[in-house]
Amino acid sequence: MDAVTGAWEWLADGANWTGPDGAWTRLLEHLYLSGVSLAAACALALPLAIWLGHLGRGGALAVNVANIGRAVPTFAVLSLLYVTPLRTAGELPVVIALVLFAIPPLMANAYVGMREADRDVVDAARGMGMSGGQRLLRVELPLAFPLIITGVRSAAVQVVATATLAAIPGGGGLGRIITAGFRTYDTPKVVAGALLVAALALLVEGSLVAVQRLLDPMRRRTRPRARRAADLPGSAGPVRASQADTLVRTAD
Numbered sequence: 001m002d003a004v005t006g007a008w009e010w011l012a013d014g015a016n017w018t019g020p021d022g023a024w025t026r027l028l029e030h031l032y033l034s035g036v037s038l039a040a041a042c043a044l045a046l047p048l049a050i051w052l053g054h055l056g057r058g059g060a061l062a063v064n065v066a067n068i069g070r071a072v073p074t075f076a077v078l079s080l081l082y083v084t085p086l087r088t089a090g091e092l093p094v095v096i097a098l099v100l101f102a103i104p105p106l107m108a109n110a111y112v113g114m115r116e117a118d119r120d121v122v123d124a125a126r127g128m129g130m131s132g133g134q135r136l137l138r139v140e141l142p143l144a145f146p147l148i149i150t151g152v153r154s155a156a157v158q159v160v161a162t163a164t165l166a167a168i169p170g171g172g173g174l175g176r177i178i179t180a181g182f183r184t185y186d187t188p189k190v191v192a193g194a195l196l197v198a199a200l201a202l203l204v205e206g207s208l209v210a211v212q213r214l215l216d217p218m219r220r221r222t223r224p225r226a227r228r229a230a231d232l233p234g235s236a237g238p239v240r241a242s243q244a245d246t247l248v249r250t251a252d
Contacts, residue, residue, distance in 0.1 A: 006188025007195060016192075021176070023196065029172035030200065033091060033163045037098035038156050044099070045106040046148070053114020053144070054136050063108065074101045074162050082169045094166040101162055102155040109151025113144030142217040149216075153208045160201045164193075174200070 010016055017023045052058035074097055081093035117140045125139045141148075167175030174197050181189030 003187045003191050007191035010188050010192040011195070021180075023174075023177065026172065026174045026176050027196070027200070029176075030160070030163055030174045030197075033094055033098065033166060033171070033173055034156070034160045034204075037095050037163070038102055038152075038159050040095065041099045041102035041106055041155060041159075042152065045103045046110050049107040049110035050114055050136075050141070050144075050148075053111045054132070054140060056115065059111065059115070068104075072100075074098070075165050075168070077101075078165055078169065091166070091171055093169075094163070094171045097165075098159050098163060102159050105151045105154040105158070107151075109154070110144070110148045113147030113151075114140055116147070117143035145216055145218065146212070149208065149212045153205060153212070156204050156208060157201050160204050161197060164197055 011023075019025070052061065077100055078093060078097040081096060084093075086093045086096070121143065122135060122139055125135045130138065163173050164175030164178060166173050167179045174193055177193030177196065178190050181187065181191075181193060
């Protein structure tokens with residue numbers, strides 16, 4: 001309990017939040033590392049996984065990448081990168097390690113989300129004359145959105161938590177508070193740094209949950225229009241009300 005009380009006292013001391021080594025500086029460094037790494041991982045993994053899921057191919061690739069990525073310790077990758085010429089490239093080794101760590105959940109969830117999109121709805125869209133690109137953008141992606149954003153949430157929380165390892169080889173972020181506490185045998189400081197990392201991870205998770213609820217295209221309900229869509233010309237046959245409902249909501 002003394003360590004917890006001391007941690008709260010450390011957090012309540014304004015002097016610990018200012019200056020080049022203050023908590024605000026370390027928080028901004030942590031957000032920068034996490035944000036850049038997550039953005040790069042999304043740019044690499046999501047388009048590939050979504051396209052493979054749309055084609056119905058590459059399932060083994062997505063699963064194997066996910067399994068390999070989860071099996072390799074991030075700290076081991078980070079340590080290897082710091083004994084290469086990249087060690088002089090600033091935060092680049094940390095970003096690369098975090099990107100490799102974030103790719104598996106992004107790729108696995110995006111691929112599974114695309115493949116688990118309701119096949120009846122996709123077939124109905126094909127029967128209504130939609131092209132492959134239209135089905136991808138207006139039907140499959142909206143149906144896969146919950147699983148895709150779940151993968152992003154999982155990757156974001158993992159990256160925020162793992163970015164603390166950047167401090168071990170001398171990088172920035174909130175991990176520097178923890179390592180500084182270890183060096184000086186200051187247990188309250190270690191606990192304070194851990195609390196800041198946990199709070200940031202929870203804040204990121206909550207923010208992405210809010211984004212998911214705000215952007216989820218399947219939340220919009222248009223039942224009257226769905227009934228009219230069931231009689232759209234050019235369809236290969238009668239479209240069930242549930243399918244038409246989904247198609248209209250995703251098409252919007």
